[in-house]
Structures are given as C-alpha cells and as structure tokens.
Amino acid sequence: MYQSGRENSELVAALTAVFADTSVVYYKTHGFHWNVEGPHFYSLHLMFETFYQPLWESLDEIAERIRALGGKIPQSYNDLLKNASIKEADATPVDHLMVKNLRDDYLALAQKDLDMAAFAEKQGDLVTANMMTEKATFLQKAAWMLHSSFTL
Numbered sequence: 509m510y511q512s513g514r515e516n517s518e519l520v521a522a523l524t525a526v527f528a529d530t531s532v533v534y535y536k537t538h539g540f541h542w543n544v545e546g547p548h549f550y551s552l553h554l555m556f557e558t559f560y561q562p563l564w565e566s567l568d569e570i571a572e573r574i575r576a577l578g579g580k581i582p583q584s585y586n587d588l589l590k591n592a593s594i595k596e597a598d599a600t601p602v603d604h605l606m607v608k609n610l611r612d613d614y615l616a617l618a619q620k621d622l623d624m625a626a627f628a629e630k631q632g633d634l635v636t637a638n639m640m641t642e643k644a645t646f647l648q649k650a651a652w653m654l655h656s657s658f659t660l
C-alpha cells in the first residue's frame with residue numbers, strides 16, 4: 509500500500525518500467541521529427557513536435573513522482589533501457605511507416621499507463637493513478653491523429 513514519505517518499492521518498480529517505455533517513445537518521436545523526409549515532411553515534422561513535447565513533460569512528471577515515492581531514476585541510458593519493453597527504432601522508416609509505428613507505440617504505451625493507473629489505485633496511490641490516466645488520454649488522442657493522417 510502507498511505510504512507517504514516511505515519507499516514504495518512495488519509502485520517505484522512499476523513506474524520505472526513506464527518511465528523507460530515513455531523514454532523510448534519520446535526519443536523515437538523526436539528522432540522521426542528530425543529524420544522524416546518526403547512530400548509530407550512539413551506536416552509530419554510539425555505533428556511529431558506536438559507529440560514529443562508533451563512526452564518530454566511526461567518524463568519529468570513521472571520521474572518526479574518516482575522520487576516522491578522514494579525511488580531513484582536510472583542514471584544511464586543503459587540502465588534505463590533494461591526497464592523498457594517497447595522497442596526502439598533501429599533504422600529510419602519511410603514516412604507512413606513512422607506514422608504507423610508511432611500509432612502502435614502510443615496505443616501500447618497508453619495501455620501500459622492504464623495498467624499502471626489500475627495498479628496504483630489498488631495500492632491506494634490515487635495521485636499516480638490520476639497522472640497515468642491523463643497520460644493515456646493524451647496518447648490515445650495522438651494515436652487517433654496519427655491514424656487519421658494516412659490509411660494505415
């Protein structure tokens with residue numbers, strides 16, 4: 509159960525996994541913003557920016573919640589990625605495959621956020637539950653915008 513001012517190790521472990529997956533999705537989105545090419549360059553470059561910015565803010569909020577729960581944030585990318593289950597992009601896909609990849613990742617991350625919210629609620633941590641539900645709301649909306657950009 510959640511206890512204020514104590515280390516809440518189960519919540520910290522679960523939230524660290526969410527933090528790691530959010531980091532992968534953040535960096536992939538920013539990388540696609542930089543690397544996208546083709547006739548849809550400008551609209552996709554801008555749309556990806558509207559997604560990586562809130563993802564970056566999410567990282568800061570999740571990290572600070574982990575600290576408030578008594579945990580520490582992985583200090584290296586190496587440690588961070590050990591906690592992630594969403595896959596990085598190894599190469600630069602063509603534009604419509606970037607859109608599809610992000611759509612799929614956003615839906616997957618939204619589900620992880622909702623699972624985290626349900627777990628936090630069960631543990632009596634309504635602050636984390638509310639925060640993660642808000643992240644899922646953003647991700648599902650972004651997934652819809654991506655899906656509507658192309659026939660995927």
Ligand SMILES: [Fe+2]
Nearest residue numbers: 541542553557
């Ligand atoms: Fe930029």
